[in-house]
Amino acid sequence: MVTLPRGCALGLAMSIVYGGFSSTMACKHVEKLMCTGAKYIRNRRIEAFHSDAILYHSSKESHEELVHLDWYENAFPEMMKLTRLLKNVDLIDGRLVNIRDDSIIIDDRIERKMYNFKSLVRVYIGSPSVQKTVKANMAAVSVGEGEPFVCFSKPSEREPMIVNSLTKVSNILNISAQQRKLIRATISPQVTHHRILIRTLEEVLNGLKPELDYLNNQCPSKGVHLGQQVVSNCLKFLYNTAFSSDPDSTSWMRLVPAKKVQSSCSQKWEDVLEMFNDLIECLKTEDWLLDHVVKLEAMKEGLSQIKDVLIDKSIGYKEARLQESLVQKKLSKILGYPSKCLFTLLLYYLYGHVRDIEVDLCGGFYSSGNDKFCLCMGRILTSDEERMIWSGVRHLDRALELFKFIWETSGNKGILDLQGHLWCVGVESRMITYKGKMFFIHGISL
Known part of the structure; x- marks a missing residue:
């Protein structure tokens, strides 16, 4: 983690637009600060540094007054x-x-510019003109409902x-400890099913494979090359070895192996x-693949708990079902509420993908x-083209739906309203409805 000296963050934010210090120069300055020896800390850590450098409010909210109108x-x-x-370029869950x-x-250059x-834009949203626009847009849909609350007013x-x-979601929604127990007891048996695992x-491996192929072509290394081989072998192993629980099949439809295979050979x-x-050992020094390594580590948590369970088609239908049940029983019992593995399984269960959901502006509850x-x-867009807007809307909807799912599973009786806010430079403000939710498109202007 890069720590800036006191006052350095605000100074860098100002320097981007003052004194002819361009954004390109700012990125070079960032790169210098983020070098530790010969190693350049990239990707997710770049974002963390930009957040610290530009969003200087990490110290105190009162520092916002230091931003002058000019x-x-x-x-x-x-x-x-x-x-x-x-x-036409967007940053979706960490990918351009x-x-x-x-x-x-x-593309490293495009990523830094993004x-x-x-x-x-995050800093600019705090400007008087943008805040006035947000208040007006919110008031327009709150007629007769009392004084509307104002979101995104605080840094x-x-x-x-x-x-x-799940812990991060629950902290935002003020979910109690007792409610968290209920959530875990409800979702664990569903998301730890053998087929979901x-x-x-x-999905984790297939998401990693194309990026390994690209890196092997552009900047080959021993780690990337070995990683390709491991991914290919692991996918093949899962396809050829993992038995499938087809709920429509019955035991008499499944073939029994001609000879009983010794358990030691299974x-x-x-x-x-x-x-x-x-795979983790091969890729842990590949900076571009840090997000994937995090997911590999998450799934490793679950795999370590079931390492003694059989995964072999040759053991016969009844034994296979018993082993599948054992996988579900072990994982649902051991994976705790803060578990990254449990959360990854939930993401696949709900959406069919495993990448963590990234939100440009966390907003509030x-x-x-x-x-x-x-x-x-909130979400920040680079254009007001329809494809861009709807991509942003669907992305925010997915994030909001996850929070709604946890809210409802917790047994909360209160009514939870979900709102998405999208910002784009130089466009007219408007409001659209998607799946029963309001999405505000706020224009950013001087």
Whole structure:
């Protein structure tokens, strides 16, 4: 973790738009500060540093008053420039995506510009003009409902957030300890099903595979090459060895092996665990793959608990079902509420993917009285094209739905209203409805 000297963060935020210190120069300055010896700390740590450098509110909320009006005037042209450069590019759950064809972009230069752009916008949203726009937009839909609350007015509400555990979700929603026990007891048996585990592991590996292929072509290394081999072998192992629980099949439809295989020769989950250990060891120094290594570590947590359980098609249907049941029983009992493995299984169970959900502006959780609550989250867009807007809406909807799922599973009787807020430079403000939720599109202007 990079720690800035007191006052350095605010100074860097100002320097991006003052004194001819361009965003490119700012990135170079960031790169110097983030070098430890010959190792350059990249990817998720770049974002963390930008957040500290630009969102200087990490110290005290009162520091916001240090941003002068002329800073906003100087920052606006810089944001317009970056908007043009980044048109049709979005940052979705840590990956750069070309919105036009949904292709993944791996480009260090574009990534830095994107982080710089979003950092500038986060500060700019605190400007009087943008805050006035937000209040007006909120008031327009709150006629007759009393005084509307104002979200994103505090710097702490404009911080980025990575949703990567049930604990983080529950802390935001003020879920009690007793309610957390209920949530875990409810979801654990569902998400630890053998079929969900297999599909989640495959999703983790299939998400890693194309990035390994790209890196092996662009900047080959021993670790990446070995990683490719391990991923391929592990996927093949899961496909050929893992038995499948088809709920529509019956025992008489399944073939029994001609000879009983000795248990000592049967494959176990320990084989998968060893491959995951090898993969982590191969890739732990590959900075571009830090997010994937985190997911490998998360799944390793679960695999280590079932390493002695058989995973072999040759053992016969009844024994296979017994082993599947044992996997579910062990995982649902051992994986605790803060478990990253449990959360990854839940993500796949709900959405069919495993990447942690990243939100540009964490927003807040508000009580409006009479057992009514509201959860707001925000997203920063680089253009107002329809594909970009709807991509942002769907992304926010997924994040909001996760919080709603936990809220309802906790047994809360209160009404939870969900709101998404999207910001784009130089567009007209409007409001759209998606799946019963309100999404506000706020224009950013001088």
